[in-house]
Amino acid sequence: MDLKDLESLSSELGTLLNKKNYFFTTAESCTGGWVGQSLTSVPGSSSWYGCGFITYSNIAKHKILEVSKDTLNNHGAVSQEVVEEMVIGALKKSRANLGVAISGIAGPGGGTPERPVGTVCLAWKLNDLPPLSITEVFDGSREEVRFKSVSKALEEAISLLKNYN
DSSP: OOHHHHHHHHHHHHHHHHHHTOOEEEEESTTTTHHHHHHHTSTTGGGTEEEEEEOOSHHHHHHHHOOOHHHHHHHOSSSHHHHHHHHHHHHHHHOOSEEEEEEEOOSSSOOOSSSOTTEEEEEEEETTSOOEEEEEEOOSOHHHHHHHHHHHHHHHHHHHHHHOO
């Protein structure tokens, strides 16, 4: 996969969102806005992508997306619990229909035995459905981990829309 593949995924997501008159939002930590950058590389993306949030620090996750301090303290920033609260907060603030949240350890440092470098948690939420969250462990350099995270975020958002009536 390369940047053209991300643009292709973004374009496919935009087509699906447009068909349903839906808006998309992002809440990104380790990817630093890369999902949003990929989405806005598609001409006309303003018709389905309204805004994104880059919340790299725990303080930003709490103050901007209303992630609970207890959740951050009890589970850590790289957890399914946190990304679920991030995506809920992003949807609440943006009033979008579908959102994704990402938090992870891209490396090269920062890993632990429980959460090695490459651990990335992602969550998606569509309308009134409960959040769907996963944890992946991607291999590769910092850039490769981030790239794979963006790709996974887009692929699953597409899948959710295709399977939602």
